[in-house]
Amino acid sequence: xxxxxxxxxxxxxxxxxxxxxxxxxxxxxxxxxxxxxxxxxxxxxxxxxxxxxxxxxxxxxxxxxxxxxxxxxxxxxxxxxxxxxxxxxxxxxxxxxxxxxxxxxxxxxxxxxxxxxxxxxxxxxxxxxxxxxxxxxxxxxxxxxxxxxxxxxxxxxxx
Numbered sequence: 544x545x546x547x548x549x550x551x552x553x554x555x556x557x558x559x560x561x562x563x564x565x566x567x568x569x570x571x572x573x574x575x576x577x578x579x580x581x582x583x584x585x586x587x588x589x590x591x592x593x594x595x596x597x598x599x600x601x602x603x604x605x606x607x608x609x610x611x612x613x614x615x616x617x618x619x620x621x622x623x624x625x626x627x628x629x630x631x632x633x634x635x636x637x638x639x640x641x642x643x644x645x646x647x648x649x650x651x652x653x654x655x656x657x658x659x660x661x662x663x664x665x666x667x668x669x670x671x672x673x674x675x676x677x678x679x680x681x682x683x684x685x686x687x688x689x690x691x692x693x694x695x696x697x698x699x700x701x702x
Contacts, residue, residue: 545698546668549573549614551606552589553581553628556620556674559687561593567695570594573671574609577601582678604631607673611635614671616642618658620687622649622680632673642667648686655693662698 548564550557552575561571572594579586579597589595598605607628611617617636621629624645636643642665646653662670672691677684695701 544668544700545569545662545670545695547572548670548672548695549610550672551575551603551610552579552586552593552595554583554677555680555684556672556687557676559684560670560672560691563688563691563695565593566692567699567701569695569699572596574598574606574613576603576606582676603628604635607631607635608639610671610673611639611641614641614669615667616644616662616665617671617673619643619645620648620672620674620683620690621645622647622683623675626675626679628676628679629674648683648690655690655697658694659697
């Protein structure tokens with residue numbers, strides 16, 4: 544059962560994870576760069592809305608490290624795993640020796656049930672959600688919100 548979903552608050556998959564969790568009553572949080580920076584501009588409202596904390600550092604690597612470290616595992620949803628953000632997330636996961644699940648939304652065909660089995664097998668209570676930004680992969684935020692909503696419902700027994 545998921546107790547919390549966190550992310551770095553970026554456009555695309557990051558925000559989709561927070562939106563999906565919050566809609567189902569699952570607590571949210573995470574860390575963002577100083578000033579609540581996203582590719583779409585500053586988002587200080589995310590502090591109150593999602594419980595995200597701004598770091599003292601304006602650097603994305605510091606934000607990514609905190610979110611990977613502060614979770615039990617990370618799910619990466621992407622069309623492009625060669626994007627800088629995905630390479631950074633993968634590097635942090637390896638450095639911190641954390642479980643991760645990469646889902647290529649165009650090729651994997653992974654089911655909601657398989658993701659929940661992975662969550663359970665890894666005893667994930669706090670999940671970090673990462674992936675391509677909306678700017679990197681237009682339409683990914685909508686897809687990820689729908690997919691993650693179904694994952695979170697099944698993981699937490701919500702009808």
